[in-house]
Amino acid sequence: MQLFPCPFCGARDEREFHFMGEAGKTRPDTQQPVSDADWAAYLYDQRNDKGRVREVWMHLPCREVFGMQRDSVTMQVLGTTAFRKAGA
C-alpha cells in the first residue's frame, strides 16, 4: 500500500485519494468565443508524460484539493503543493 501525503492530514493510504487531472491546464476564457477544438483540447487532451508529472489530486475524506508531483515510472511522490492559502 502506497502512502500519499495530504497537505492537511499528512500521510494516508492511497485508496483515500482521487486523481483529478493534470496540473497546469488553463481553462479557455469563456467570455470570448472558444472554438470546439480548443474546448475539446482543454477537456480531453493530456500530456500524459512518462517520468515527472504534476497532477491535481483530492484527498476524499477531508476534500482537500492539492498539487502532487510524482514520477509516473517509479511511482515515487516528489512533493505536494497546497492550493489552499494558509489559515483560509
Add this chain to the structure above:
Amino acid sequence: MSKRYSALSLLREGLHGHRGWAPAWRTPDPKPRYDVIVIGGGGHGLATAYYLAKNHGLKNVAVLEKGWLGGGNTGRNTTVIRSNYYYPASTDLYDLSVRLYETLSRQLNFNIMFSQRGMLVLAHSEPEMELAARQVNAMQLNGADAELLSADEVRKRAPLLNFAPDARYPIHGATWQGRAGTARHDAVAWGLARAADRLGVDIIQNCEVTDVITEAGRAVGVATTKGEIRADRIGAAVAGHSSVLANLAGYSLPIQSYALQAFVTEPLKPVIDTVAFSPACGTYFSQSDKGGLVIGGGLDRVPSYGQRGNMPMQEAVLGGLCEMAPMLAKVKLLRHWAGIVDVTPDSSPIIGPSGVDGLYVNCGWGTGGFKAIPAGGYLFAHLLATGQHHEISRLFDKGRFTTGHLIDEGAASGIAH
C-alpha cells in the same frame, strides 16, 4: 524462409529430431526507406503490416519494435475475445474482429488456439437483470449473438460460481455470448509476424523510435536506435506509450496511461470451461489449457508507466474472485504482472490521422484491445494504404472529441475504467 506448417511437417520433423525448423521470420536490417512504417510490434502493429501486404498489396513495409514482438500488452493480457458491447459502432468494430479471429488460424497457417468457449457476464440483482436484458437486446439488434440466462442456466454452465443463498452478490442470471472466448496471445503475435514476413514485410526488433522527422509540417520518417528510416506514411500502434510518441511528434491525444494487472494460478483440474465476469465483484476469470486460472479486473487508479501493479487493486480483484467462486480461495497464485494501457475518456479506441500529416494513430484500446487485433489491423491498414477511413473506423476518429460524438462504452463494457 519458414515452410508451411502442417501435420505432415510436424511428423517429418518429429522423425528427424526437430532439427529442420527454420526461424519463423527473418531478422533484416532496416532499409533506408519504406512505403509504410508501422511503429510498435504488438498485435495491432503486426496485424496492420499483415493486412497492408495481404489486402492492399503494399509489401515495402517495416514494423519497428523497441523490444521484442508482443512484449507489450499483447503478451500480457488475459486473452478474452468478445463483441458484447452496447453501441452499433462498437459491434461493427468488435464483431468484425471476432469474425476475423474465427478464420485467422487458417489464414495465417498458425494455430492461434481461438477457443470459442463463451462468456458469462453475471447479473446480481433484479435491476441488473433488467439492464442485462437491455444489453442482450442491443447486441441482438446490432447483429452480435447474445442470450439472457436464468440463474439455473448459469449454474449448468459454471457450477463453481457462488450460488449460496446468503452470497454478498447473489446470482440472478447472466448475459451470454457463445462466440466469445480466448486465444493464445503469443501465437497471435507470432502468427501475424510470420505471415507478414512471408509476404515481404520487414520486422525489426530492438529498434526504438526516438523521434519523428518532419519536413514542412509533414512526417517523412523516424529516427531510431538503428538509424534514420524514411517512409511515405507512418502508422503508430504503441498502446500505453501513445502519448510519449505524440509528445515527440507534436500532436496531442486524449489518453491517460494506467497499469492493468493480471494473475495466473497454479494449474488445476478443469473447473470452468467458459469465461466468467462479475461487474459487481470487479473480477473475471477463465482457465487456460495448462489448467491455470487467468484472472483480471479493473485498472489501478493511479496513472502509471511502471509495468507493475499496486496492492489495492490486487486485493480488490482477488477478493472479488473469492466472492465469485469461494472454492478458489485457497488456490495459489503462480504469477502476477501489469501492462500499461492507454485509456480514453469514452473507453473506445482512436483510429485516424494524428494531426501531423503523414502520421496516423491506432491507440486508446485501453483494457480491451486484444480482442480487436485483427479488426484494428484491418482498418488501420485501410487507412494507411488509402489515406481514407474505412466506414467502420470513421466514427473512431479523434475528431469525435471535438464534435461530441463520443462512443461511451465505459459502462457497457462492464469493468469500471
